[in-house]
Amino acid sequence: MADGADGGPGAAGGRLPAHPQWCDERFNFQAMFLKCLAKHVPNIYSAEMDPLLEKQEEMVQAAILYPLECYLFGEDPDMFLEKLQQSGTSQLCGKVFKGGETTYSCRDCAVDPTCVLCIDCFQNSIHKNHRYKMHSSTGGGFCDCGDTEAWKAGPLCTKHEPGASGSAKENSEWQLNEEILEHSRRVFPSVIKYIVDMLVWEEEKELPPELTIREKIDSYYCVLFNDEHHSYDHVIYSLQRALGCELGEAQLHTTAIDKEGRRAVKAGHYASCQEAKEEIKRHSENVSQRPLHVEVLHADVMAHQKFALRLGSWLNKLMSYSSDFRQIFCQICLTEEAGSEKPCFISKLMLWDAKLHKGARKVLHELIFSSFFMEMEYKKLFAVEFVKYYKTLQKEYISDDHDRVLSVTALSVQMFTVPTLARHLIEEQNVITTITETLLEVLPEYLDKNDKFNFQGYSQDKLNRVYAVIYDLRYVLVSKPTLWTDRLREQFLEGFVSFLRILTCMQGMEEIKRQIGQHIEVDPDWEAAIAIQMQLKNILLMFQEWCASDEELLLRAYRECHKAVMRCSTNGRSREKTVFHLCGHTLESRPYRVSADPVSIHLPLSRTLAGLHVRLSKTGAISRLHEFVSPEEFQVELLVEYPLRCLVLVAQVAAEMWRRNGLSLISQVFYYQDVKCREEMYDKDIIMLQIGASLMDPNQFLLLILQRYELADAFRKIKPTKDQDLIKQYNVLIEEMLQILIYVVGERYVPGVSNVTKEDVIMREIIHLLCIEPMAHSAITKSLPENENNETGLENVIDKVATFKKPGVSGHGVYELKDECLKEFNMFFYHYTKTQHSKAEHTQKKRRKQENRDEALPPPPPPDFSPAFNNVVRILNCDVMMHILRTILQRAVELETHLWTEAMIQMVLHLLSLGLLEEKQQLQKSPEEEVTFDFYHKATRMGSSALNAVSVLMLLEKLKRVPQLEAQKDTVSWILQMFDTVKRLREKSSLTTVAATSGSEAIKGDESTQDKEKAERKRKAEAARLHRQKIMAQMSALQKNFIETHKLLYENTLEAQGKEDTVMEDESMPSAIDYSRIALGPKRGPSVSEKEVLTCILCQEEQEVKLESAAMVLSACVQKSTALTQNRSRILELSGDTLDPLFMHPDLPCGTHTGSCGHVMHAACWQKYFEAMQLNFRQRLHVEQIFDLENGEYLCPLCKSLCNTVIPIVPLQTQKINSEDAEAVAQILSLSRWLETIIVRISGYSVKNAKGEKQNLPAFANKGVGSSALEFHSILSFGVQSSAKYSSSIKEMLILFATTIYRVGLKVAPNETDYRIPMMTWSTCAFTIQCIENLLETEGKPLFGSLQNRQHSGLKALVQFASAQRTTSPQVLIQKHLIRLLGVLLPNFKVEDTPSLLEVDMFHVLVGIVLSFPSLYWEDAVDLQPSSISSAYNHLYLFHLTTLAHITQIVVSSATESPDAQPPDNSEEARSAQSFCREVYQYTSGCFSQDIPGWHMWDRVKKGIMPYLRCAALFFHYLLGVSPPEELLQVSEEGQFKALCSYLSLPTNLFLLFQEYWDTVNPLLQRWCADPVVLSCLKGKSIAIRYPRKRNSLIELPEDYSCLLNQASQFRCPRSSDDEQKHPVLCLFCGAMLCSQNTCCQELVNGEELGACTSHALQCGAGVCMFLKIRECKVVLIEGKTRGCLYPAPYLDEYGETDPGLKRGNPLQLCRERYRKLHLLWQQHCIIEEIARSQETNQIFFGFNWQLL
């Protein structure tokens, strides 16, 4: 690009890039710098639409940054910075958190919960061993390591400790030299000024003159800005419409806008950009109310703004190197222009923050973090600036629409929570007042005409922004000062008064009026007011605590608060006072009715006053109260009035008088008493009533209560009403009132109300929670209020009151209450909800009954009131109370059934108990004459002079005879005893005995009846116990019967409960008969098979399984599986269209597993069931299905397991061999003879077929096996029989199941005639056996007899099916497959594509050849199969051949291994092995090492062959039904090997097999060994699989969960370089860490976008996989693209609980049992089942798009 027209800049520019002469003092640096920028910046950033980022960066470095750094440092920048870095400059860590990163806080040492550490610092700190919490950062915070004010102990991690890095000492003296500092002072101002100027630049078209060096060209951009109003789709839509661009381009723009905050979407001339701008605005306005924010910017403006940000991050980098740089930077930022009113640079930027786009804000905030926040002194200065502009900043934030993390106001927490800084800001900047005034300025839009808040129709988003201000208030108050200065006191008080103004606007806000007649139309908004109340709760508490820490302050605050309350208590003053009489007492009051007049639940002023009042009482300052509030002003009735109304409202809601006011009121009442609010609502209202009760005349107080509860009439006379509803209403109200009276007198667990500590209070809460039931730690935590530090104080006391019970494999640990705490139980505990109350009562009564004790639950003796509250007890023995008690008792005794309830009586009894307890305690403490509390006296006095008047005591006596109150009898007895005790206490200390003998006798008489009653009760209890025992016995007999008759069902239920069922069906396990236990060869034992009668779970009818009857089927699930793979990196074919599954690779990369839940149905019944489901599905299309009917999926009708097919049950064809015949055959049928026979047979077929079609059968290479007189039919001569005849229904099912295996196993469309169907049948049979063998081994179970019922019946059916399946396929086809399989063993066959010995799994070959072999007996005319004897030989020879081949495999593959240091032995086996090795050495032309010791080779073979032998034993057992030797029913290694050899007719010295068949085997061995693959392996060029194969298990997980979090924090997405939030997940199969739920790692598979997990699962687990979402601590199971579920991670905290989402954040430890459970879930192939089960119960996950996981 050409230089500007005037030569000047060009000349200057020419000097700059190579060697700047900026250092020359003659030049003005700023001017030079700007000239340089003016020249380069527009060039570098010219291609805004499609930038080459790397190129840009290169140019910036070369042209500007490098020269700048050279000038600044005076030497090579890289070397200089390297040096600087090593000097270790800061003790503060200052790492800035990104969203989702894990932060740690120490509960023992952090000053408040906002003090956090990054993972590095945490791992290197002492807090690692403390009680810590871990959480996910929302972004924007930073690590507090090194901040001494944040930590009570251990503020530094070992990394940041001074002297930590080896040579730190000498380096710490290494400082920047004066020259560099001088240069910085020159450079920084210009750089900063440029950044500030460009960021706040508002001209769209022009640049400042210093930067305008060339003629303006008409090049503009249309720039679109990010906002939070428009969704992704809106923006994409608008862009497509406005610019006519492709979807992809629009998406690209939108993503960039979301990330960076703005982006040029069109380049061009001014006019065209302007036009685009209007278009975008117009289109976006169409889809949402607001247009998008679009600007047209000149290209040069864009360029410079971009570069300004680049410079910002350059500075940011520089800041991290040196404290000197930071200080210079901060000084410059804080400099105000002399004499100007303008804010300094940093304030300018702060004030501009809300106008900046996202990307710019990020840079700015990072810069603040890395400079100001790293230097304490400057942090303070910054905080001062911040508070100076606080109001403006907050208002800007509130009207902005970006997230809080993107606002500069989010920095407040970093400053306000630093105690010294907070104090400084209060003292010097009056920050409390500033914040409260900000609130007062932003909230008025919610004020109504009475100047109270009203949040109807509020905007949630806006209010959330207001909360941010409230948070700030909390931060400032987090740490209470220990020392008060006068200034601090004054400023705090000013703030407090200002805060009271906010409370004044809340006092009485959102008044409601009872709705009569009509239901309200719309439920009013209530959430906002309650939410603000929640936000304020801890602030209110903190204000009270601050006040309480200084007596002077407390009294002054109290005066202010009192004044404020009084100002608000004007309501109703205009009304005339009325008079209310009862029992000779009168109350004058202004009329007010909660049920008719407006009432509000919000009374923060009154409640704050109550809070200050108890603190006055606690500190003793209450004695000076009169100095601050004169008694005339005090007016306690007015203070009580509003809280009382609120409690009455609650009572009336309970009495359903406010039904028509809708749900909103119900919710408010709920929160009023809920743990989240109650401390500053309900609890304080009770305290206020206690204040009233202590200061008012007790009778007047009670009259006031009666009147406000609108119950005056109810206690004056009996209303002759028949209105049931009204009576009910009265009763509830009376109950509610009595309850409140109990609380007022009895609830004293508040420091200040009595002399209790905070610990006592928490202990009492916990005791009462645990009285309901044992609870988990988290459940207790949730039910306790949290303080400002999110602590409940639970841990300090829990062990004193409860014992911990550990969890099992599922569930969680719980705390149980210690017995000695039970006596603390108070049935009328004021924090119980109604349900909790009755649950607790029930539990405790039951417990007492079990202990054979009476059921009385009297109140525990309460602690003494503190002096200020002492008078409260007087309400117990005042006249009005006696009247209330007597009235209720009388109604009960007189059986006026409508006017009393049992609950009411319970409360009366409770109040009586409280009165008696009080008197007893007083009597025990002081001499009788001093005790003025005369409850006993009042209660035994007649109520009036009327003739029929009775005392409370007399009423109690009568109460015992009321039948409806049977349950209260014990309590009544207890009270009567108390009466007696109190009476005796009075008598003992007083000589003047009261002549109340008659009463006393009555009681005594009662005592004897009481004893009688006790005896009677005991007798009854005993009788009841005997009766129970009898019933139990009957029940258990019935149960046994039931189990017998429903055995199958029962066993499956057991399994579902996780218990393993080790019983095998009897038929396969005859223990009495001792048949030969050999499965193969002439000595073969008989098949043991009883007739099988099964019950269909659908029609409940029984049927015997027979070849010729209708088919019965087992529900089954076929799935692909990689559970046995030895090589997870192998790429799996996703579709098997071209796959040839005949041979299984020895890696076992992917198999087809068939499992069953073991439930039997008639084939016909199942078909009906399935069709019905399909029909059902079609009719209700909208219902999302858990299962895929199209693919044959259904849920087992009985156990709801997910199934996708059925296995036909084919009966075992029992066979028995006449051993004599067999021996005879043995004489002629040697292995070589047998081989010849089959070779001739095969050749014969080939000849036969060659005539017709073009044949593919092998020409037999006639080598090694001599030809003879054998002919085509010879094979038949050793014995044949006719084939089994299956019923058509069995045949149909055989085909159906085989097709499913083919379809699922190969992921292809079903095709009943495909040639691969038999292959897949054999394959799934072999693979499933291998899986089961593997499972038994890893579980340490014996091979036989330990399978679960479902596994046993599934396997049995599968093997029998596999053997029968052959009959439904063309025999020619089966023969073809057989020949190919034999080709591996008999390399003489020239079959194309025969894999080498090392490329096949031998067990798969074995299963294939055994099952396909009978096809050789096929004749055109007759359907034949080998006779029992023929089969026995066929099996024997086929098995021996495969075994020989397998031994060779093992020998070859372990040849390259060096022997372990084992003592060599010279056993016979070792010698045989040695000679065998020598043979192999010969045939491999020396590739095979001759030096391998025989004993080593024998050891390898013996170990390596085990799994194969075990699989073969399982296979032949299920195929033939021959009982296995006893040893295989136990776990014993040595015994097992011998037993296997015996069962499978093998010599225990396996090498003898070679010797026995040497003539036949020698040529085979020769060929096997000569294979190029084998040779290459022996030469070490390729690696063959070793035997035994490794048994797969889930990856090792670390014990400590934070190690995983650590790993996750290191995780970088492999696809993208940006640092946005990632969701790392760990594959538990292979340990791969993936980037889930993110577009960057989505993959296109078959035209579908799949998330990282889903696409990984396709390869790693053939679609089924198990992941750990690390940041959320959850396991995810997924299957395919559409299904998945969450599962708790196997990590538990010390309370035995999991923590999904790390919500609680307690340290977590690996639970091995649970991890093992997950492992079994995988190895048993039950993941799919688990997903289906979870989806059925948890419908929530339906909406989740698993595909993109």
Ligand SMILES: [Zn+2]
């Ligand atoms: Zn750190």
Ligand SMILES: [Zn+2]
């Ligand atoms: Zn650190």
Ligand SMILES: [Zn+2]
């Ligand atoms: Zn700690």
Ligand SMILES: [Zn+2]
């Ligand atoms: Zn049936």
Ligand SMILES: [Zn+2]
């Ligand atoms: Zn089932």
Ligand SMILES: [Zn+2]
């Ligand atoms: Zn994996």
Ligand SMILES: [Zn+2]
């Ligand atoms: Zn990614």
